[in-house]
Amino acid sequence: MKLKNVAVLVVEDDAENRASMEAALRSEGALVKSAASADEAVALLSKRWRPSVLVSDLGLPNEGGCSMMRRIRKMGIKAPALAITGGAGEPREAFLAGFQLHVSKPFRHETLVRMIETLGGG
Numbered sequence: 001m002k003l004k005n006v007a008v009l010v011v012e013d014d015a016e017n018r019a020s021m022e023a024a025l026r027s028e029g030a031l032v033k034s035a036a037s038a039d040e041a042v043a044l045l046s047k048r049w050r051p052s053v054l055v056s057d058l059g060l061p062n063e064g065g066c067s068m069m070r071r072i073r074k075m076g077i078k079a080p081a082l083a084i085t086g087g088a089g090e091p092r093e094a095f096l097a098g099f100q101l102h103v104s105k106p107f108r109h110e111t112l113v114r115m116i117e118t119l120g121g122g
Contacts, residue, residue, distance in 0.1 A: 001029030002113055007049075010034040011041045011056035011065065012084070017105075021055065024109035025116070037061060038068035045077055053119050054081035055112070058094060066097035073098040080119035082112075 008030045012018040015036070022032045033049065035041035038060050054072070058065035065083060083094035083102045091102035101115050 002117060004029035005031060006053065006116065007031045007033075007051040008116065009041060009044065009051040009054050009056075009079075011036075011038070011054070011060065011068070013037060013057060013060050017057075020109075021112060024112060028113050030116075038063035038065070038071070041068060042071055042075075045072060045075060050077065051079050053116050054079050055084065055116070056081065056099075057084045057086075059086050066093050066099075069094075069097040069099060082115050082119060 003025060008025050010018060010021050010032060012021060012034065013036050018034050018036065022034055025032050033044055033051070035044055041056070056065045056068065060068065069081060081099045083091060083099040084105060085102065086105050094102050100119060103111060103115060
């Protein structure tokens with residue numbers, strides 16, 4: 001179990017993708033909470049729960065992942081973060097918003113686990 005007891009917040013609006021990532025991370029021992037929107041993610045973090053690592057799709061409805069990350073950073077939450085995009089776009093905006101790593105869909109679950117380990121979660 002590569003991510004034993006690592007707290008991970010997954011923010012993904014697509015229910016199937018979110019469930020798939022949750023299952024993959026839990027199978028590696030991670031303690032996963034998830035949100036379908038930026039507002040849900042901020043609400044979870046407002047309750048003083050702190051993840052070891054944040055994983056977020058950038059293409060969220062209503063408020064994108066970069067805007068959400070700027071809000072999270074203003075809350076004083078410094079957990080390392082992985083940005084997920086639906087295409088091979090330029091990750092510069094994600095890095096400026098507070099993400100440390102970037103991956104494009106589709107990706108293998110092993111890649112997700114490895115990237116979370118790289119961010120210090122495991």
